[in-house]
Amino acid sequence: MPETFFVGIDGPAGSGKSSVSKEAARRLGFGYLDTGSVYRALAWHVLNQGGQTTDPAAVEAGFATFEPRISLDPDVRTIAVGETDVTKAIRTPETTAAVAGVAKTLSVRAKINDLFRQIVADADLPGVIVEGRDITTVVAPDAPVRILLTAHPEVRAARRSKEMGAEDVAKVAEAMRQRDASDSTVVDFLNAAEGVTAVDTTHLNFDQSVDAVLSVIDERREEGRDGR
Numbered sequence: 766m767p768e769t770f771f772v773g774i775d776g777p778a779g780s781g782k783s784s785v786s787k788e789a790a791r792r793l794g795f796g797y798l799d800t801g802s803v804y805r806a807l808a809w810h811v812l813n814q815g816g817q818t819t820d821p822a823a824v825e826a827g828f829a830t831f832e833p834r835i836s837l838d839p840d841v842r843t844i845a846v847g848e849t850d851v852t853k854a855i856r857t858p859e860t861t862a863a864v865a866g867v868a869k870t871l872s873v874r875a876k877i878n879d880l881f882r883q884i885v886a887d888a889d890l891p892g893v894i895v896e897g898r899d900i901t902t903v904v905a906p907d908a909p910v911r912i913l914l915t916a917h918p919e920v921r922a923a924r925r926s927k928e929m930g931a932e933d934v935a936k937v938a939e940a941m942r943q944r945d946a947s948d949s950t951v952v953d954f955l956n957a958a959e960g961v962t963a964v965d966t967t968h969l970n971f972d973q974s975v976d977a978v979l980s981v982i983d984e985r986r987e988e989g990r991d992g993r
């Protein structure tokens with residue numbers, strides 16, 4: 766089986782990571798791995814076992830029995846833990862609030878990252894777009910395509926508010942700022958590491974953002990074919 770072409774996409778909340786990655790994967794016939802949903806599923810699992818994600822021992826214990834099953838099809842966004850479909854449960858405010866605890870448990874991050882690498886290696890697909898906070902730096906620093914999607918914080922908050930149907934943009938912006946601040950204590954997803962291509966979507970609409978990502982991927986695939 767030829768090696769799966771790995772596209773890593775990083776960036777802060779609301780930069781367009783999941784929607785842009787999904788559409789780019791669709792157009793390329795690639796798989797799409799939303800790593801955030803796996804973090805969320807583990808948070809759900811820890812809570813379901815009666816633990817608190819602020820307790821690293823509970824997160825470790827949760828990971829020991831964690832059996833996520835995630836679809837790589839960009840049009841089928843389901844995730845299960847064991848036999849339980851948690852697609853909806855991972856988006857509740859309770860689970861969302863608990864994810865930070867999982868994200869900060871470094872011993873478990875390393876194991877989750879191995880899991881992501883394994884999922885891509887086992888995928889019977891020409892390529893997979895893997896999206897999440899530290900993909901281009903920690904999970905796949907050698908991936909043939911690494912992209913940092915960014916956008917101005919106000920633009921990110923406005924997009925997220927629109928998506929949620931929330932009227933109070935300031936409140937959404939504050940929640941986002943807090944999550945960015947919490948996440949950035951663990952990973953730097955605001956600055957492009959060496960070899961990572963930054964795509965700023967502040968002044969791009971959705972289609973233009975997808976096109977920008979696809980042209981970076983095309984360029985790297987050409988370089989790969991030419992052996993550059």
Ligand SMILES: Nc1ncnc2c1ncn2[C@@H]1O[C@H](COP(=O)(O)OP(=O)(O)O)[C@@H](O)[C@H]1O
Pocket residue numbers: 776777778779780781782783784785924925928966969970971972974
């Ligand atoms: N370039 C863009 N212009 C306008 N809206 C966008 C753009 N990129 C993404 N969006 C919209 O912004 C919202 C947040 O995007 P999302 O992909 O969920 O971000 P992330 O995964 O980085 O948190 C979605 O509703 C998405 O459709």
Ligand SMILES: Nc1ccn([C@@H]2O[C@H](COP(=O)(O)OP(=O)(O)O)[C@@H](O)[C@H]2O)c(=O)n1
Pocket residue numbers: 777778779783800801802804805864865868896897898899900944948
């Ligand atoms: N690769 C990843 C993906 C998510 N996460 C954590 O999981 C949380 C939820 O991820 P998500 O992708 O669903 O977040 P949003 O799309 O809501 O921004 C993030 O806020 C991070 O704390 C992470 O630490 N590393």
